[in-house]
Amino acid sequence: MKMKLYCFGESGNAYKVALALALTDTPWQPVFVDFFNGETRQAAFRTLNPMGEVPVLDTGTRILTQSGVILTEIAAMTGKLGGSxxxxxxxxxxxxxxxxxxxxxxxxxxxxxxxxxxxxxxxxxxxxxxxxxxxxxxxxxxxxxxxxxxxxxxxxxxxxxxxxxxxxxxxxxxxxxxxxxxxxxxxxxxxALPGWKRPYALMPGNPSDRA
Amino acid sequence: MKMKLYCFGESGNAYKVALALALTDTPWQPVFVDFFNGETRQAAFRTLNPMGEVPVLDTGTRILTQSGVILTEIAAMTGKLGGSxxxxxxxxxxxxxxxxxxxxxxxxxxxxxxxxxxxxxxxxxxxxxxxxxxxxxxxxxxxxxxxxxxxxxxxxxxxxxxxxxxxxxxxxxxxxxxxxxxxxxxxxxxxALPGWKRPYALMPGNPSDRA
CATH class of the missing domain: 1.20.1050.10 (Glutathione S-transferase Yfyf (Class Pi); Chain A, domain 2)
Known part of the structure; x- marks a missing residue:
């Protein structure tokens, strides 16, 4: 099963996690969060993350929030990017x-x-x-x-x-x-790392959507 | 040997660590950092912590910085306040x-x-x-x-x-x-926890010193 990353292109905090998933070859799919229309302030999103923020990673067994925590968990799960x-x-x-x-x-x-x-x-x-x-x-x-x-x-x-x-x-x-x-x-x-992409190439949503 | 906490009274980030030391009964002593006269920007302090910030904890064997890291290490060292x-x-x-x-x-x-x-x-x-x-x-x-x-x-x-x-x-x-x-x-x-004290009672330096 692919992990689900709740994210939007403009979020650098979500990009950190998307990059970690991409660089560790972890199967994942983005779930677009419509931040600019207030989705992170709505009840359904607040149930997912009471802190009202992306990124949120659904690993299939756990819901993780805060990029620092998610990055630490990805390193632990994959054995990559976590130092020795x-x-x-x-x-x-x-x-x-x-x-x-x-x-x-x-x-x-x-x-x-x-x-x-x-x-x-x-x-x-x-x-x-x-x-x-x-x-x-x-x-x-x-x-x-x-x-x-x-x-x-x-x-x-x-x-x-x-x-x-x-x-x-x-x-x-x-x-x-x-x-x-x-x-x-x-x-x-x-x-130059294999798998690296720019933020708007890795996650859905970018400023031109609202132009 | 007592741990040394580089701190000053006005720093809430240092207070977090001072509280953790006090509440876990860890022997420690404060080392006053003269932030308001620019000490954290000076070369000697930057050698201690290139990030230029208090708190810095000298455990005797390691120099730790960033309150989040120091708190995590105090919990690990003492087996207290770290959850189960x-x-x-x-x-x-x-x-x-x-x-x-x-x-x-x-x-x-x-x-x-x-x-x-x-x-x-x-x-x-x-x-x-x-x-x-x-x-x-x-x-x-x-x-x-x-x-x-x-x-x-x-x-x-x-x-x-x-x-x-x-x-x-x-x-x-x-x-x-x-x-x-x-x-x-x-x-x-x-x-109400045993050992709790207000910031200016736990660390040296407070606004009246500069009045």
Whole structure:
């Protein structure tokens, strides 16, 4: 049976999971969630996930939510992308938390405000504030990648997939790859992995659907 | 040997860890980090933690960072506050990620801007925006606690300690306990646990030091 991933193309948090499924050759199918028409606020979705968010992964036996948890479970189920040994696993978990705390959360909001809200609805001052905070986060990641190919250990892991989740999207939110050369080359390395696809090629739904 | 927790009183993320150490009877001592004079941006601190954040826990054999990781390790080391069995552990991890993604990150910023920046330096519009996002997060937590005493299972866990980290502070940031009755009673339950102390009683440094 294929796993079901509740997702939509614009969600970088869902993309992290879709990438992990694709790169581990796990059979899966997307279930489109109509976020932009309010589906995640409706009762049926809240029953599936009271936190009101994608991604949600239905493994057939369990309903999993929060990308950090789902990525950890995919690594455990497949024996891939999870690092080797307890020290690497702890280091992977550290970067998953950092991403949730400092990177993806802020990008998700900044990207939404910058691209998916009409200009007259954008709250004054919030986008530049978030971009300032993000600059500090990009600097931490770029410095970490300056001496290594992958975030943890000698190969790709779910730490890479978590941190890259929002960085391949074409819509502008203040991140320019050329400004961060080590991040830039790391994104090329991830994109060269067998099975890698861009977000809108991997999940249903994209901005042109609403154009 | 006592574990060393690099921390300062105003950090709710450090408070989560200090609480976990206190509630598990783990011998520890605080190491004051002078955040408000820029210590976390200095080279010596960045060598300790390139992410430039407290908390940092020196266990004697390992340097741990990210509150979610440290809490998980304290539960593993002490056999306390970690839930029982894989299903509860996964559910605890889910709430740790949710807290990092939706609750503590936003409160930390909102609280800093509201209380520790001079009014003329506060970026226009950001505080009300963050308060709006936080209201949605409080609603998720309050609803979850409406039918249960603890976030996961039948007793306190590191999921409770993570989510409560910023909610006992006296400085206002838009959170009023009376508005969220289930959160309110849950905070009373945590505060009744043997060893519980308020943030400024558990860690060095508080706003009156800079008054």
């Amino acid at each position: 040994g307890p020290a690497q696993q702890a280091e992977i978990l550290r970067w998953l938390f950092w991403d949730n705390h400092k990177l993806s959360t802020q990008i998700g909001t900044c990207r939404f405000l910058s691209n998916f809200l009409p200009p007259e609805k954008r709250p004054e001052g919030v986008i530049p504030f978030l971009q300032g905070r993000l600059k500090a986060a990009y600097a931490v990641l770029d410095a970490h990648l300056s001496g290594r190919d992958w975030i943890v250990g000698d190969g790709p892991s779910i730490a890479d997939l978590s941190c890259c989740g929002y960085l391949y999207y074409p819509e502008p939110f203040g991140f320019t790859r050329a400004d961060w050369p080590h991040i830039d080359r790391w994104l090329d390395r991830i994109a | 069995g894989p299903a509860q552990q996964a559910e605890i991890l889910r709430w740790l990620f949710w807290d990092n993604h939706k609750l503590s990150t936003q409160i930390g910023t909102c609280r800093f801007l509201s209380n520790f920046l001079p009014p003329e330096k506060r970026p226009e519009g950001v505080i009300p925006f963050l308060q709006g996002r936080l209201k949605a997060a409080y609603a998720v937590l309050d609803a979850h606690l409406s039918g249960r005493d603890w976030i996961v299972g039948d007793g306190p866990s590191i999921a409770d300690l993570s989510c409560c980290g910023y909610l006992y502070y006296p400085e206002p940031f838009g959170f009023t306990r009376a508005d969220w009755p289930h959160i309110d009673r849950w905070l009373d339950r945590i505060a």
